[in-house]
Amino acid sequence: MRKFWKSVVLKIVLALIISVTVVFGITVGGIRLHRLNLSERYNFDYLMGGANKVILFVGDGMGDNHIKVTEAYYEREMFFTSFKKQGHISTASLDVLKSTDSASVATAFATGKKVHNKEISTLNTKELPNITEYLESIGIGVGLVTTDILYSQTIAAYSSHTTNEENVSEIIVDQIRSDVDLFLGSGKSAYSAYKEVILGHGFSYYNNHSKIDITQNKIFGVFNSEEEEKTNETIPSLDVLTKTAIKFMETNYPDGYFLVIECGHIDKMCHNANIFDMMKYLDNFDKAVKDAYEYLKDDKGVSIIVTANHETGGLAYNGETKDQINSMDLITYDGHTLVDVPYYIYFGNDQINQYFLPKVIDNTDIYKICKALLSD
Ligand SMILES: [Zn+2]
Numbered sequence: 474m475r476k477f478w479k480s481v482v483l484k485i486v487l488a489l490i491i492s493v494t495v496v497f498g499i500t501v502g503g504i505r506l507h508r509l510n511l512s513e514r515y516n517f518d519y520l521m522g523g524a525n526k527v528i529l530f531v532g533d534g535m536g537d538n539h540i541k542v543t544e545a546y547y548e549r550e551m552f553f554t555s556f557k558k559q560g561h562i563s564t565a566s567l568d569v570l571k572s573t574d575s576a577s578v579a580t581a582f583a584t585g586k587k588v589h590n591k592e593i594s595t596l597n598t599k600e601l602p603n604i605t606e607y608l609e610s611i612g613i614g615v616g617l618v619t620t621d622i623l624y625s626q627t628i629a630a631y632s633s634h635t636t637n638e639e640n641v642s643e644i645i646v647d648q649i650r651s652d653v654d655l656f657l658g659s660g661k662s663a664y665s666a667y668k669e670v671i672l673g674h675g676f677s678y679y680n681n682h683s684k685i686d687i688t689q690n691k692i693f694g695v696f697n698s699e700e701e702e703k704t705n706e707t708i709p710s711l712d713v714l715t716k717t718a719i720k721f722m723e724t725n726y727p728d729g730y731f732l733v734i735e736c737g738h739i740d741k742m743c744h745n746a747n748i749f750d751m752m753k754y755l756d757n758f759d760k761a762v763k764d765a766y767e768y769l770k771d772d773k774g775v776s777i778i779v780t781a782n783h784e785t786g787g788l789a790y791n792g793e794t795k796d797q798i799n800s801m802d803l804i805t806y807d808g809h810t811l812v813d814v815p816y817y818i819y820f821g822n823d824q825i826n827q828y829f830l831p832k833v834i835d836n837t838d839i840y841k842i843c844k845a846l847l848s849d
Contacts, residue, residue: 511563511565511587511835511837512581512585512586514831514834514835514838515831516841517838517841517842518845519828519845520825520828520842520846521845521846521848521849522846522848523776523820523822523824523825523845523846524774524775524820524821524822524846524847525728525729525730525847526729526730526731526775527732527775527776527777527778527843527846527847528719528731528732528734528765528769528775528776528777528778529582529733529734529778529839529843530734530735530736530758530762530777530778530779531733531734531780531781531782532735532736532739532755532779532780533575533621533627533735533736533738533740533781533782534739534741534743534781534782534783534784534785534786534809535736535739535740535755535758535781535784535814535815536785536812536815537814538788538789538803539751539784540755541790542748542752542788542790542793542798543751543752543756543759545790545792545794545795545798546752546795546798547752547756548795552759552760552762552763553762553777553779553817556777556817556818556819557818557820557826558816558818558819558820558830559815559816559817560815560816560830560831561813561816561832561833561834562780562781562814562815562816562833562834562835562838562839563813563834563835563836564578564783564784564812564813564836565811566578566587566588566589566590567587567588567589568589568590571590572783572808572810573590573782573811574590574591574626574783575626575627575638576588576590576591576593576626576630577589577591578836579626579627579630579631580594580630581835581836581837581839581840582630582782582836582839582840583605583630583840584601584602584603584630584840585604585840585844586837587837588601591636591637591638591639592635592637593626593630593633593634593635593636593638593644594629594630594633594635595634595635595636600634601634603630603632604631604731604840605632605651605652605731608731608847611849612729613729613730613731613847614654614655614722614725614726614729614730614731615631615653615654615655615730615731615732615733616653616655616656616657616718616721616731616732617631617632617655617656617658618655618656618657618658618714618715618718618732618733618735619657619658619659619735620659620708620710620711620714620737620754621658621659621698621737622658622659622660622663622737623648623656623658623660623664623695624644624648624660624663625658625737627733627735627737627782628648628656628658628733629648631733632647632648632651632653632656633647633648634647635647645663645664645667646667646670649667649670649671649674649676650674654690654721654722655692655694655718655721655722656676656692656693656694657682657692657717657718658696659695659696659697659698659708660695661695661696661697662697664693664695665680675690675691676692676693677689677690677692677693678693679692679694679695680695680696680697681696682694682708682709682713682714682717685717687717687720687721687724687725688724688725690725692721694717696708710757711736711757711758711761712757712760712764714734715734715761716764716768719732719765719769729774729847734765736754736755736757736758738750738751739751739754739758739781739785740785740809742754743786743788743807744785744786744808746786746802746804746807748803751786762777765777766819769821770821772821773821773822773823774822775819775821776820776822776846777818778817778818778842780814780816780817780839781815782836783809783810783811784809784810785808785809785810786805786806786810787804787805787806789805790803813833816834816839818842825846
C-alpha cells in the first residue's frame with residue numbers, strides 16, 4: 474500500500490514539474506524551454522520585400538480591454554481595428570515567474586531575441602544587433618518617436634545597447650552615436666547637457682516643435698514633458714509628432730524608411746490608475762494611426778503595424794457603458810500582466826495582403842515581420 478502512495482506522490486510531483494515547464498519555461502541542460510521556442514515557431518520570408526516604408530505603432534500597456542473600454546467611452550470604433558490582419562502577440566521575457574517589462578519587449582521588437590527584464594538590446598552583457606543598424610546599412614532611414622522621455626525603453630532598444638535600462642547616460646551617448654535620422658520625444662532637461670555633442674554628430678537640435686525644419690538631414694527634437702513645468706512649449710500630442718515624422722521621412726527618405734511611433738502614456742496612466750487620461754491618450758494614438766494611413770494610403774509600399782509591448786493594469790472590461798465606466802474602478806492592478814496583447818496590420822501591397830498571418834505570434838516576430846518587409 475505504501476508503495477502505491479509513493480507512486481501517486483511521484484506522479485503528482487512529475488505532473489507539477491511538467492506544468493511549470495509548459496507554463497513558465499525552465500532551463501534544462503542549458504536549453505530554456507517554451508519561451509525560446511515561441512520565438513522560433515514562424516518565419517515570415519513570404520513578406521520579403523513587401524514594403525519599402527514601415528510604420529510600427531506601439532501602444533505601451535495596451536491590452537484588448539484598453540481598446541474596448543476606450544471604444545465604449547468615446548462611442549466609436551478605434552480606426553486601427555479596421556486593419557485586416559489581426560491577432561495577438563505573446564509578451565514573456567526570459568525572466569521566469571516575472572511579468573514582462575518594457576525593456577525586454579522593446580528588445581524583442583528591435584532584435585528578434587528574448588532577453589531578461591531591464592536589458593536593452595543586450596543579452597548577458599553581449600550586445601545584440603538591432604534592426605536600426607541593419608536598415609541604416611542598406612540605406613533605409615529610421616525615425617523614432619514617443620510621447621515619453623527619449624531614453625525610455627522602446628526608443629532605447631532601437632538606438633542603444635546597455636545591460637540595464639537605468640544606465641541613462643550610456644543610452645543617451647549611444648543614441649547620439651547611432652545612425653538614427655530622427656528622434657522626437659520629451660526629456661529636454663536630460664538631453665540639454667548633451668546639446669553640443671548632438672550637434673557635433675550632425676543633428677539639428679530643437680526644443681521647440683514649431684521651429685523644426687524637416688529639410689534638415691538629421692533631427693533631434695527633445696521637448697518638455699507634460700510633467701515638467703509648463704514655462705515653455707510642452708511636447709506636442711502624438712498625432713502632431715507623427716505628421717512631422719512622416720513629412721521628414723517623405724522628404725529625406727522617399728525610397729524607404731522605418732518609423733517607430735510609441736504612445737508611452739497608456740502604460741503610465743494605468744500605473745496611476747487614471748483610466749480617463751489613459752483613454753484620452755489611446756484615442757489620440759488612434760488618431761495618429763489614422764492620420765498616417767490617410768497620408769500614405771495611395772502608396773502601395775506602405776505597411777502599418779499597430780501593437781503593444783504588454784498589458785498594464787489588469788484592466789477588467791465586461792461591456793460596461795459610459796456611465797458605468799465613469800463610476801467604476803476597472804483598473805485592478807498597478808503593474809504589467811502577462812496576457813497576450815493584440816496586433817493589427819495593414820499592407821498597402823496587394824500581393825502580400827493575400828497571405829494569412831498566424832493568429833498568435835510572439836513579440837520577437839514583430840522584428841521578423843518588419844525586417845522581412847523592408848528586406849530586398
Ligand atoms: Zn509600465
